[in-house]
Amino acid sequence: MKTQILARTVLPQIMRALQPQKVVVILGPRRVGKTVLLKQLADQLDEEPLFLNGEDMAARELLQRRSIANFKALLGEKRLLFIDEAQKIEHVGAILKLMVDEIEGIRIVSTGSSAFDLEQSTGEPLTGRKKTFRLFALSEGELNFVESEIEKKDALTQRLVLGNYPELFHISDREDKVDYLREMVESYLLKDILSFEQIAKSDKILGLLRLLAFQVGKEVSHNELGQQLGMSKNTVDKYLDLLAKVYIIQPIGGFSRNLRKEVSKSKRYYFLDNGIRNILAANMNPVEQRRDVGEIWENYLISERLKLQSYQRKLSYNYYWRTYDQQEIDWVEERDGQLFGYEFKWNSRKIAKPPAAWRKAYPDAHFEVIKPDNYREWLEIDN
Numbered sequence: 001m002k003t004q005i006l007a008r009t010v011l012p013q014i015m016r017a018l019q020p021q022k023v024v025v026i027l028g029p030r031r032v033g034k035t036v037l038l039k040q041l042a043d044q045l046d047e048e049p050l051f052l053n054g055e056d057m058a059a060r061e062l063l064q065r066r067s068i069a070n071f072k073a074l075l076g077e078k079r080l081l082f083i084d085e086a087q088k089i090e091h092v093g094a095i096l097k098l099m100v101d102e103i104e105g106i107r108i109v110s111t112g113s114s115a116f117d118l119e120q121s122t123g124e125p126l127t128g129r130k131k132t133f134r135l136f137a138l139s140e141g142e143l144n145f146v147e148s149e150i151e152k153k154d155a156l157t158q159r160l161v162l163g164n165y166p167e168l169f170h171i172s173d174r175e176d177k178v179d180y181l182r183e184m185v186e187s188y189l190l191k192d193i194l195s196f197e198q199i200a201k202s203d204k205i206l207g208l209l210r211l212l213a214f215q216v217g218k219e220v221s222h223n224e225l226g227q228q229l230g231m232s233k234n235t236v237d238k239y240l241d242l243l244a245k246v247y248i249i250q251p252i253g254g255f256s257r258n259l260r261k262e263v264s265k266s267k268r269y270y271f272l273d274n275g276i277r278n279i280l281a282a283n284m285n286p287v288e289q290r291r292d293v294g295e296i297w298e299n300y301l302i303s304e305r306l307k308l309q310s311y312q313r314k315l316s317y318n319y320y321w322r323t324y325d326q327q328e329i330d331w332v333e334e335r336d337g338q339l340f341g342y343e344f345k346w347n348s349r350k351i352a353k354p355p356a357a358w359r360k361a362y363p364d365a366h367f368e369v370i371k372p373d374n375y376r377e378w379l380e381i382d383n
Helices: 011-017 034-044 057-064 068-075 092-102 118-122 149-162 166-170 174-188 191-196 203-213 222-229 233-245 274-280 293-311 356-361
Strands: 022-027 050-053 080-084 107-112 130-134 249-254 267-271 317-322 328-335 338-344 366-370
Touching: 011 022, 011 034, 011 130, 022 034, 022 092, 034 080, 034 107, 050 057, 057 068, 068 092, 092 107, 149 174, 149 274, 149 293, 166 174, 174 274, 203 222, 203 233, 203 267, 203 274, 222 233, 233 249, 249 293, 267 274, 267 293, 274 293, 293 317, 293 328, 293 338
Parallel strands: 022 107, 022 130, 050 080, 080 107, 249 317, 338 366
Antiparallel strands: 249 267, 317 328, 328 338
């Protein structure tokens, strides 16, 4: 595969959203390419932006004097401002609000590596002034532009193990890729959550993530997690919420329309990147040597589907479905007034039918089995 900087799917949407007196917020985990995306955006605009980095102390100091005169002096003639890692700037919401309210013609793009809420963190609402986009690790649709048909099958099996972080595609040696992911977990993965909540030790968080890595596709008991880690259920709840806010995991609830046999209170947790999940599980073996290929296939498909829904701005409510007598469907979407059930099978020869309880309860629901030979259609990728 060619080692090149890919055009990101979300870029045209950001271009359209970048209007005067508006703030575009780009959220996503570390190392997925937010800074590169800003540079790609700058290359396509007819105005040179002022770049500031929220992790730079000097940049933070420049913004701390909240006055219109200070901000106008900082911008000079520029009316395009890019702020990378904006969540590191104290009272950033109030700063952005003052700029868009008082500086005519200004357009602002800010990025953050956690789901910092500008309204909540500052008390200064940006309602009607901002539009938020999410950026993920590279998607199947984005990689489709640089992979030949011959490469696709082998590339898929590699991504099931190594994931989709952009820098991996510029590293040729497999062991170096694994080292990169290990460094990601040890040095970058928890940086935001540890600083955000001022948590001194990361061992409990890592322990929690490792337990989740072995429970992909299964309901998770917060009480049991707490008992295994020596934490209260409330602390487990808090940590899981924070891990979702820094885009490491995605919680999925059970679907139920109040049928007595349906499980609805428990959640399943999926990782937004397979490479991170596999490092945490300490298993970087190739697909053909794994016993958990069904789990990593399910995790991969769900993470890719979430990317597709986000990039296409699709309104969909996502669930799993299971009854207490163990009938289940891996993935359920409620969209466009209809129900869609999906079962994930890595073995293309396996046949799956909708469970009898599902057919009886939801006779009008759609059902499809997603396998390696049709998953690209499900992710709407043109061959």
